Amino acid sequence: MKHKFAKMSCLDVYLSSLSTKEYQKIKMKIGSNAIRFMPLQSWDVYISHFHELIHLSKIEADVHQVSVFAEKFSWDVNMKDLFKKADYDALIITDADQKILWVNDGFSKMTGYSKKYAIDKTPRFLQGEKTDVQSKQQIRLHLKEHKVFKDVIYNYKNDNSLYKCEVKIVPLFGANNNLHYIALEKEVG
Template sequence: MKYDLAEMNSLDIYLSSLTNEEYDKIKHKIGTRKSKPMPLLSWDIYMDGYHKRMTEARKRIELEKVLSFAIQFNWQNDLEIAFSENDYEALIITDKNQKIIWVNDGFTSMTGYSKSFALNKTPRFLQGEKTSLRTKASIKSKIELDKPFKEVIINHRKDKSMYKCEVKIIPLYYKETTHFIALEKQVV
């Protein structure tokens, strides 16, 4: 270990550079450690667990936000089931006219657009030249049916790069549909 630089601490490097005489002069000033630090051999296991806990916490906060909208607008949907049954990266809530009233942080990560930019726009601003007209027509007709559905669409980020997005759209209702929520994730 003495000359293995990858395993040496700063003091080890300094001490290894001393002659025997120089070391003998200062060794009484060097204390011993009460504990020896151990290298973290399970960093990957720790990070997986940490990432999982952070994702669960973020999703709990997002569910609470959506449930606060549910109270405000008297939605009758069981949103907890919708969240537990669907994986997502981005959330978008629109009104009946498809104007965005709220997006989560995942929306910004996925698209590059800020929350404030997205507000009061329709999600169509994410579509571009590579977005299929057939897919756009399919989404429009399924929205008019007022039933949950899933579709894959090619969207465009702020930097103009394309991505395939799986969109699960759920009508939110109080007697009739008042809003929509889209649970979105990027797919290959």
């Protein structure tokens, strides 16, 4: 048996969100057929918005943490430019020798390795048998040039499964010729 409130229109959802005062203002314009307040039967309307809020919250936390490092090392970087249109799953901050200083939660989700495990290693621990030698050489060359670059490399997750990783690496220059790198990484098809 169908529930008599199973079908809701967009107008129903809109009306249920109004305050009494707002509703009184438009009551005469909408007619008597639309006057049916009922509880929302599904969170489907809200869930995509909720997921977007979670995603934005994670980005905000990442930006905050990178800002803390930027202040600590006096990096000459504009955070808005760094994260403008940034599409990443994982963030990695390394020193000039590529020793990992910090990774975000997305790194653990993408690779299966804990943050604690990654710290003080180099990203090379993610490489393996099928990691292309030419890709590794290309990345080393770009790092020596101290310029922003994007490349794709095959890495390995903690469970030994292979994944294709798009990496954008940005050199970060600070006081006293201090050099660090941030890698914005995304698993790609």
